[in-house]
Amino acid sequence: MYAPARDDEATGFLRYVDEQLTAIRSAAFGLTEDQARATPCRSALSVGGLIKHATYCMRGAVTRLTGDVTEQPMDAAAVAAFTGSFAVGEGETVAATIEEFDRVRAELLATIGRTDPAGESTAPPAPWHGITDARPILARHYLGHLVEEFARHAGHADILREQIDGVAVPALVLTLAGAPANAFFEPYEPAPGTLLA
Secondary structure, eight states, X not given: OOOOXXXXXXXXXXXXXXXXXXXXXXXXXXXOHHHHHOOOSSSSOOHHHHHXXXXXXXXXXXXXXXXXXXXXXXXXXXXXXXXXXXXXXXXXXXXXXXXHHHHHHHHXXXXXXXXXXXXXXXXXXXXXXXXXXXXXXXXXXXXXXXXXXXXXXXXXXXXXXXXXXXXXHHHHHHHHTTOOOBTTBOOXXXXXXXXXX
């Protein structure tokens, strides 16, 4: 949990983003590969797919926040890359997806730490909202969007995990953080050989 603090704006964004990424990653704790690929709701979302998609989003965020972006129209290949980011494909493993998530997460957090919220950035096209071009924004707007994006997917991950085995992600986050049991929380005990165990 991002505990109350008197942080500057950039640090606040960094910690809120990190908190949501922690929740997304923690949803895989104690699952088997098959469980992490499961789609227990009516959509095609899985815990592993959300981790892969978050990695896709983090890569894009690093590019945007460093200004190293060349805007291209959202063509069929770009749409395919976006939609493909929601599923762990054949020949991929959730374990390897988590490793890549961890690597890109460290890069994103370092980038956010160097970002001036008042600096310039661009919002990517969002054809699902009828926006087909990139638009100039302040980095503050984009950082706020990252909190929104990752919080939405952390909520998805929590629902998926509860559908798989009834375990809520906040308990997994606390367990991975080493929190002791208390009146509200009992640490989770994963089966040996499962993800992140």
